[in-house]
Amino acid sequence: MELSVSSDDRGQMILIAAIGLAILLTLLALTLNTAVFGEIHAAESGESLQAERGAVQYQYSVDRGVSGLLVELNRDHDEYEALERELDDAITAWSDLSGAEQIRDGERTNASLERVTFETHMVQDEPRAFTDRAENTEWVIAEDVSEVREFEMDVHEEELVETSDCSGVGGCFSLRVEGSDGASWELFVYDNGGVTVTIELASGDNETYGPAGTSAQIDVTEGIFDVDGAEEAFTTFLDDDLEAPYTLTYTNADNAEGTYGLTVDGKIVEETIADDERYDVDESPKISARIVAADVRVRYASADLTYETEMEVVPGETDD
């Protein structure tokens, strides 16, 4: 048996030693690998922050989009139904378009209209009797409205009943506001040597202002009777003991001439404005519907986040 060691055989020993050391160092590296993992994980964190940002950004973009849509639709449409239908269609179209973009980033999004809040603006902007479109002299301007805003009238003297006391004669023009509790507040306008107003409060007490000149401006909601620039303050139905919702009625409307304008919450006609005998869309007295708020449901889903909320969008107003 040849036991001599040649120079070639010594290489094997170095190889074995090298492999041994390599295995040792690998094991050492594996043990220390947790440190490397920690670093990698720390660098990768922040995905949820990105998802949160995505959801909030989408919500804001819905807010901005719908808010802009509302401004445009309120300008282009007068009827309640048309406004709601157009808004619904526009939101669906916007949501589909935006959703197709978002899906490329692995985000599913959707926005849909839940409900709308209407406001109705009624106006008679050319001087005429305070009758409705069908020339009714006693008619309900608005029924069961939760809020009345900016009710102003400009009354001319010509058609007013000439009297010194409206309780004595039956023909004075009046605006009666009835609360849900049955209490009523009434404003009479008559000619007592000039435009004069008497307010009959729910308590039965009376307040009289005037006479003013040949015409007078009455701010029904602010309680200001403008007599040639000198303002007199009266008790409004909002300050009286009346509970909302209110019903507003004109009586003897042919005994007053002038203009008026008011804004109330909600819908005030059952069907379409065109079918309502009291108002018209183009001719005085006319009403125009507006959407003052839209409740929109927003959904956002990414790999790590599911987010859903219902938010109120107000035209021309954004959160950011």
Add this chain to the structure above:
Amino acid sequence: MTDRGVSSVVSYVLVLGIVALLTSTLVVGFAPFVTNQQHETVHATLQVLGNDIAGDIQSADRLVTEAGDDGTVELRSRLPDRVGGSTYEIEVLNRTGEIEHAGYHYDIELRSTEPETTATVRVRTNQPLKGEPTVLEGGTLKIERSHGGGETKLVIQNV
């Protein structure tokens, strides 16, 4: 000639002996260092994970505030099942009563078993927070808004 054969065997034994001696010295010398390093690394990783959970809780908390009363929020926090080859537990401890500042305060405690170490991260939220069950296992977590018991709260669960 037979003497030369003996010398090569001796040479082999000597080389192997020296290699074995070096290797064992290396292992014995490095062992405490490795153990210590592993302990620190696991602790640091648990702290990173704790901060991750805290960040995700705050994200969910902000979204719940943004979503309002009838919103839905479900956020997944993707964490590893093991740290340094060891499983770990997560516990949410209520510290609200101990801190004067507004809001709800919690300690998120992460405990690993091998090596035995604990990392604690404090988080402040606007909604109450609850772990279901109280002690969670490491791995992917789900942070969800819950209306249970008439109270809006954030619930953390294992997925």
